[in-house]
Amino acid sequence: MTTTQTRIRQTVVTLVALTVVLSAFGYAPVGTAAAQSVSVSNSPSTTTAAPGDTVTITTTISGSDINGQGMQAFLPTGWQGSITDADGGAPNPTSGTANVLEVIWLTNGTYEVTYDVEVPSDATAGDYTVTTEGSGIDPNTSGQITDTTTTTITVQTAPDNAAPSASFTYSPSDPTTGESVSFDASASSDPDGSIASYEWDFGDGSNATGATPSHTYDSAGTYTVELTVTDNDSETATATQTVTVSEAEPSPDMETSVSIQPASSQTFVGGTTTFDLVVDDANGGVGAYSATVSLDDASIAQISDVDLKGSPAGQTTNVAIAPDGSSVTIDAALMNTADTGSVAIATITVQGGAAGSTGLTPSVSALGNEQGTSYTVAGTSGASLDVTAKSTSVSIQPSSSEITVDQTTTFDLVVDDANGGVGAYTATVSLDDASVAEITDVELQGNPAEQTSQVTIAPDGSSVTIDAALMNTADTGSVTVATITVEGVDDGSADLSTSVAALGDEDGNNYAVTGTTGASLTVTEVVVGNFVNPVSDPDSDSQYEDINGDGNFNIVDVQAMFANLNDDAIQNNPDKFDFNNDGSVNIVDVQALFFELIN
Incomplete structure (x- = not known):
C-alpha cells in the first residue's frame, strides 16, 4: 500500500504545482479557509457473494477547500476490479482490471465513483475487505488530509452435495414366466435436492427408465435387478435385489x-x-x-x-x-x-x-x-x-339413325348374350350433345315390378338412368331391356353411349359386362324453296316425300318437287330425294315420286 500511497502523493504534488501555475494566470487556488476536509463512504458497506460473482460498489467522496482531491480503492490480495464511472475524474487504470483503483479530480467537490469488484472463482468462504481512502492536500500547510471507509464482502460457497439413496419394491413377490412384474422406486430420495432419473437393469439383458416400470421375464430363474438413481447434482446411488421367477403353470389344453x-x-x-x-x-x-x-x-x-x-x-x-x-x-x-x-x-x-x-x-x-x-x-x-364364364356385352340398337328436327326415333338397350335371362340392372344412356337431340321417353321391357323400377331422365334430356328389378325376359340370346325415345332438336349429330353399373340374371347372379356399344344419331332440317316447314319422311324410309313440309304426302308434293328440283335443299341432299335410287336427282325422280304416291 505504501507504494500506491506514494504514487498518489506524487500526483497530488503535481496538481499543487498546476494550481500555482493556474493562479499566475488569474485562477485562484482552492480556498484558504480553515475548514479543509475530505470524507469518503461506500455503498454497500457489507454484501454477500459467491465465487465468480461481481460486486458493484459506489464510493461517495466529498472534499472541501483542498487541492488534488483523489480516491483509492484497495482490493483484497489477488482480486481485481475496474472503474465503470469516474464521475468526471481521471481514473487509473483507464481500462482493464487492477488490484488498486484510483481517481483524481482537478477540483474539489462531491463525486460518486462506481466500480466492479470481481470475486475470484476459487475464493474460499470468509470475509474480505475493500478499503477505500479519500485524500487531498491542505493548501495552507501542504499536508495531506485523508478519510477511510470499507466494504466487507462475505464469500459463501455452496455446501457439498449429499448423495441420494436408492430403494425399490416389486410386485408380485413370486412372479412366474410371462407375468408382468411392477417395480416401484418412489421410495428413493435425495436429502438436498431431487431425483432426476431412474435407470433399471432387470438382469436378463433388458433395461428401462422411469420410477415405476414393468417387466416380463420369459424364462424361470433368479435375476439380479439393479436400480441406479441420479440426483439433480449428478450424484448417483444404486440398489439391488434378486427376483426369483418360476415357471408358469401350463394352461389347460384347449384344442380346436x-x-x-x-x-x-x-x-x-x-x-x-x-x-x-x-x-x-x-x-x-x-x-x-x-x-x-x-x-x-x-x-x-x-x-x-x-x-x-x-x-x-x-x-x-x-x-x-x-x-x-x-x-x-x-x-x-x-x-x-x-x-x-x-x-x-x-x-x-x-x-x-x-x-x-x-x-x-x-x-x-x-x-x-x-x-x-x-x-x-x-x-x-x-x-x-x-x-x-358368365358375361355379356350391352349395346344400343340400331347403331345409327337419322331424323329431322322435331321428329322422334327409338333405340333399344340390349343385353347381347343373356344366360339365365335378365332379372335386374342399373344402366345409364347418355347423349353427348343435348343441343342436337334429347331423350324424351323410356319404355321398360321385361315387365319389372313398379315398386322395383325407376327411370330418371335428366332435365335437359341429355341422359336417362334406369334401375329395374324383378324382370322376366327371354332366358338366352339377345334381350332388349328398354326402349328409349329420342327427339331431334337441331341440325347436327350426336352419339349415344351406355354405362352399366349392375346387371344380373333372374336368379340374382351377376353378369360381367365385357363391353358396351353405342349408337349415332343424325338430325337434319331441310326446307325446300320458300316453304315454311322442313321436309319430312312420313313412311320412315329415310327419304323425304313430304316436300312442302305440310305433314302430308300427296299430289301437291309432286308439284313442289318439280317446281324446286334445282333448289339447293334438294341438290345438296341427293340421297333424301333420289326416289328411283339411281344416285342422282333429276326430273325422273319427280316421276318416281308420283309413281310412289299412286301406288
Missing part, C-alpha cells in the same frame, strides 16, 4: 380346428360369393386371432372384401388384403362371440376373375378365447371355388 365354409362354392366371371372363416369348436368364445386366408390361383378369383364378426374394437383390428387379391391377413381382438360350438369369425367375399377352379387355404398364427387363453389349433381345412 379352423375351417373355411362352405367347403365348395361356385360363381361366374365378375360374380361374387362368400366364405366364412370358422373356429370349429370354441370353448369360451373367440376373443382374438391372427389368421391368413389365401387363394391358390389369384388369376381365377380374388378376395375383394372382409366382414369381421364378433364386433372387435376398431383400434384392435387390422385387415390387409393383398394388392392382387390373392390373400387377406386379419388381426382382431376384444371380440364378443358365442361361447361354445362353431363360431364364424370373418366372412370373406371372393370375386370370379376367369373361368377355372381354385382353392382357399387358411393359416392361423394366434387364436385365443375371450378370457385370453390360447387355443391349440390342431388342424385347418380349406375350400374350393369354381368360376364359370
Whole structure:
C-alpha cells in the first residue's frame, strides 16, 4: 500500500504545482479557509457473494477547500476490479482490471465513483475487505488530509452435495414366466435436492427408465435387478435385489380346428360369393386371432372384401388384403362371440376373375378365447371355388339413325348374350350433345315390378338412368331391356353411349359386362324453296316425300318437287330425294315420286 500511497502523493504534488501555475494566470487556488476536509463512504458497506460473482460498489467522496482531491480503492490480495464511472475524474487504470483503483479530480467537490469488484472463482468462504481512502492536500500547510471507509464482502460457497439413496419394491413377490412384474422406486430420495432419473437393469439383458416400470421375464430363474438413481447434482446411488421367477403353470389344453365354409362354392366371371372363416369348436368364445386366408390361383378369383364378426374394437383390428387379391391377413381382438360350438369369425367375399377352379387355404398364427387363453389349433381345412364364364356385352340398337328436327326415333338397350335371362340392372344412356337431340321417353321391357323400377331422365334430356328389378325376359340370346325415345332438336349429330353399373340374371347372379356399344344419331332440317316447314319422311324410309313440309304426302308434293328440283335443299341432299335410287336427282325422280304416291 505504501507504494500506491506514494504514487498518489506524487500526483497530488503535481496538481499543487498546476494550481500555482493556474493562479499566475488569474485562477485562484482552492480556498484558504480553515475548514479543509475530505470524507469518503461506500455503498454497500457489507454484501454477500459467491465465487465468480461481481460486486458493484459506489464510493461517495466529498472534499472541501483542498487541492488534488483523489480516491483509492484497495482490493483484497489477488482480486481485481475496474472503474465503470469516474464521475468526471481521471481514473487509473483507464481500462482493464487492477488490484488498486484510483481517481483524481482537478477540483474539489462531491463525486460518486462506481466500480466492479470481481470475486475470484476459487475464493474460499470468509470475509474480505475493500478499503477505500479519500485524500487531498491542505493548501495552507501542504499536508495531506485523508478519510477511510470499507466494504466487507462475505464469500459463501455452496455446501457439498449429499448423495441420494436408492430403494425399490416389486410386485408380485413370486412372479412366474410371462407375468408382468411392477417395480416401484418412489421410495428413493435425495436429502438436498431431487431425483432426476431412474435407470433399471432387470438382469436378463433388458433395461428401462422411469420410477415405476414393468417387466416380463420369459424364462424361470433368479435375476439380479439393479436400480441406479441420479440426483439433480449428478450424484448417483444404486440398489439391488434378486427376483426369483418360476415357471408358469401350463394352461389347460384347449384344442380346436379352423375351417373355411362352405367347403365348395361356385360363381361366374365378375360374380361374387362368400366364405366364412370358422373356429370349429370354441370353448369360451373367440376373443382374438391372427389368421391368413389365401387363394391358390389369384388369376381365377380374388378376395375383394372382409366382414369381421364378433364386433372387435376398431383400434384392435387390422385387415390387409393383398394388392392382387390373392390373400387377406386379419388381426382382431376384444371380440364378443358365442361361447361354445362353431363360431364364424370373418366372412370373406371372393370375386370370379376367369373361368377355372381354385382353392382357399387358411393359416392361423394366434387364436385365443375371450378370457385370453390360447387355443391349440390342431388342424385347418380349406375350400374350393369354381368360376364359370358368365358375361355379356350391352349395346344400343340400331347403331345409327337419322331424323329431322322435331321428329322422334327409338333405340333399344340390349343385353347381347343373356344366360339365365335378365332379372335386374342399373344402366345409364347418355347423349353427348343435348343441343342436337334429347331423350324424351323410356319404355321398360321385361315387365319389372313398379315398386322395383325407376327411370330418371335428366332435365335437359341429355341422359336417362334406369334401375329395374324383378324382370322376366327371354332366358338366352339377345334381350332388349328398354326402349328409349329420342327427339331431334337441331341440325347436327350426336352419339349415344351406355354405362352399366349392375346387371344380373333372374336368379340374382351377376353378369360381367365385357363391353358396351353405342349408337349415332343424325338430325337434319331441310326446307325446300320458300316453304315454311322442313321436309319430312312420313313412311320412315329415310327419304323425304313430304316436300312442302305440310305433314302430308300427296299430289301437291309432286308439284313442289318439280317446281324446286334445282333448289339447293334438294341438290345438296341427293340421297333424301333420289326416289328411283339411281344416285342422282333429276326430273325422273319427280316421276318416281308420283309413281310412289299412286301406288
